[in-house]
Amino acid sequence: MADTTPVFDGHNDALLRLYQSGRPDAEQLFLQGTDRGHIDLARAREGGLAGGLFAIFPPPLSNMKVDGKRPQDVTFPPLGQADALASTIAMAAVLQRLERASDGRFAVCRSAAAIRTAMASDALAAVFHIEGTEAVGPDLDLIDILYAAGLRSLGPVWSRSNIFGHGVPFRFPSTPDIGEGLSEAGKALVRKCNRLGILVDLSHLNEKGFRDVQAISDAPLVASHSNVHAICPQSRNLIEWQMHAIRETGGLAGLNFSVSFLRPDGATNANTDLDILLRHLDAMLEALGEDGVALGSDFDGALVPRAIGDVSGLPNLIMAMREHGYGEELIEKIAWRNWLRVLERTIG
Numbered sequence: 001m002a003d004t005t006p007v008f009d010g011h012n013d014a015l016l017r018l019y020q021s022g023r024p025d026a027e028q029l030f031l032q033g034t035d036r037g038h039i040d041l042a043r044a045r046e047g048g049l050a051g052g053l054f055a056i057f058p059p060p061l062s063n064m065k066v067d068g069k070r071p072q073d074v075t076f077p078p079l080g081q082a083d084a085l086a087s088t089i090a091m092a093a094v095l096q097r098l099e100r101a102s103d104g105r106f107a108v109c110r111s112a113a114a115i116r117t118a119m120a121s122d123a124l125a126a127v128f129h130i131e132g133t134e135a136v137g138p139d140l141d142l143i144d145i146l147y148a149a150g151l152r153s154l155g156p157v158w159s160r161s162n163i164f165g166h167g168v169p170f171r172f173p174s175t176p177d178i179g180e181g182l183s184e185a186g187k188a189l190v191r192k193c194n195r196l197g198i199l200v201d202l203s204h205l206n207e208k209g210f211r212d213v214q215a216i217s218d219a220p221l222v223a224s225h226s227n228v229h230a231i232c233p234q235s236r237n238l239i240e241w242q243m244h245a246i247r248e249t250g251g252l253a254g255l256n257f258s259v260s261f262l263r264p265d266g267a268t269n270a271n272t273d274l275d276i277l278l279r280h281l282d283a284m285l286e287a288l289g290e291d292g293v294a295l296g297s298d299f300d301g302a303l304v305p306r307a308i309g310d311v312s313g314l315p316n317l318i319m320a321m322r323e324h325g326y327g328e329e330l331i332e333k334i335a336w337r338n339w340l341r342v343l344e345r346t347i348g
Contacts, residue, residue, distance in 0.1 A: 004315045005328075006119065008336035009052035010254030010296030011129070011203070011225035014039045015091045016057050017300045027097045031105065038299035038310040041105060044124055047314035050336060051115055051125025053153055053224060056091040057301070058084035058134050060160075075169040076160040084134030085142075092149055095128060108150045112344040127343070129224075131204065132158030132167070138185045140192055147196055152347040153224075154193065155201035156186055157209070159236070164189050165212075167204040172266035173233035176242075181208035182216075190216045199346040202226075203236065203256075203296070210242055219346050220251035225296030227261045228283045231276075234261050243287035250345065252338050253288060254296025255280055257304040272305040274320045281321070281334070290330055294338045 017037045018026040033042035039049070060076050061083060099108045107118040109125045118125035128150040136142045143151070157167035164186035166179030182190070190213055193200050202210050202223045214221060223246065229237035238246075238253060246253055256262070259272040262280060284293045297304065299311055307316055321331050 004048040005318045005331055005335050006048050006050035007052075007295060007314050007318075008050055008115070008119075008125070008339040009299070010294055010339060011053055011055055011131075011256075011301070012039055012297060012299040013055050013057055013131075013301030014299065015054055015094050016059065018094050019087065019091045020059070027094065027101050030098060031102055038297075038304070040311075041102075041124060043310055043312040047310075047312040048318075049124065049311050049314060050119045051109070052127070053129040053296075054095060054126045055129045055131045055301075056088055056095070057131040057158065058087045074171075076158075078161055079132075079134045081134060081137060084132070088130065088135040092128070092146065095126065096149070099126075110150055110152060111348050112340055115340060115343065127152050127347075129153040129155075129201070131155045131201070132160070132162065133164060133189065134162050136164075136189070138163060140185075140189060143189070143192055143196070143198075147198065151198060152343075153199040153201055155204050155224075156182070156189055158204050165209040166206045168206045168235040171235040172260070174235035175207065175229070175233075175239065176205075176210070176235050176237075177207040178235060179206045179208065181206075182212040187212060187216055194218055197347050199343070202242075203254075207239075207242075210245075214245050214249075217249075219249075220342050221246045221249045222251045222342060222346070223253040223296075225254050225256040225258075225298050227256050227280045228287075231280055231283060232260075232262055232264055232266060234266055236261055240287065243284070243292075247288045247292050250291070250342070252292045252294045252342050253284060254294045254339075255284065255334075256302070257297045257299070257308060258302030259305060260303070262305075268303055270303055270306040272307075274305060274307050274317060277305070277317065278320060278324050290333055291338055291341065293334050294336075294342075295334065 115125040159167040165182040
């Protein structure tokens with residue numbers, strides 16, 4: 001690992017990239033190094049990535065465009081359970097194969113203690129996360145099976161509706177007040193996650209669904225990869241009361257590196273200065289406190305600032321924080337300590 005501040009990152013889509021590559025050697029490319037995507041093991045070490053939430057995302061059957069538009073003002077149709085189940089199981093298999101093939105360099109972690117052990121042994125600590133639970137039926141039986149395979153975090157919805165609730169579509173400018181709250185099945189899912197010790201991620205949930213989780217859950221509220229709506233009025237970003245609710249429960253929000261969730265104009269432009277990330281961090285620190293701010297890059301799922309580029313560019317953000325006046329203790333909290341604290345309280 002690089003001689004730099006370690007980072008535990010709240011969200012990446014590397015498993016989706018490996019799954020969609022269709023390559024039989026995809027896992028080996030990840031472990032040996034490749035110029036594809038944002039994350040592989042070699043660049044993770046170079047950038048100081050110590051671990052993170054590795055997301056399984058059942059993709060839309062079409063590509064990420066609707067009627068030729070980028071997903072900046074579109075609503076995706078529901079995804080059928082059979083299609084979602086096939087891709088979810090396939091990506092879970094990729095995760096398991098990565099661990100088996102890594103010779104101890106990549107570890108699927110089922111507890112905060114396991115994350116600490118992996119970090120101490122210089123293994124990349126992966127927490128199994130699902131972003132959008134379309135594969136799960138109303139009986140919730142699949143949750144038990146996935147939990148046994150290591151699932152410790154899930155977002156009930158992605159930016160589309162399912163039987164559990166409503167995800168905010170990609171819309172700019174917009175508030176997150178779009179659609180109804182959780183269904184009864186969604187409320188049962190949250191309760192089951194609380195019982196098992198599965199973190200419930202709110203980053204794609206709409207405002208009414210967020211309020212429902214707030215009312216039901218006995219765990220810290222977490223938005224793994226969301227920014228500040230007052231700076232960038234994207235429907236996926238957090239409004240003031242949501243950040244205050246997260247703070248009241250001892251939860252956290254992770255800074256999303258996606259330029260369209262950072263920029264006040266919502267533009268998809270890689271030539272986005274790191275100053276805008278610092279502006280979001282300043283606002284998050286004010287609303288959430290030093291213990292409630294973390295990182296949730298969205299690597300391999302978003303266009304990130306050219307100044308970061310990929311996971312090997314994480315030290316550039318750490319240096320920018322330092323030059324901005326953040327002390328080393330605060331930087332460590334944002335970079336990894338806050339995630340470990342919240343995971344200790346949620347997954348054990």
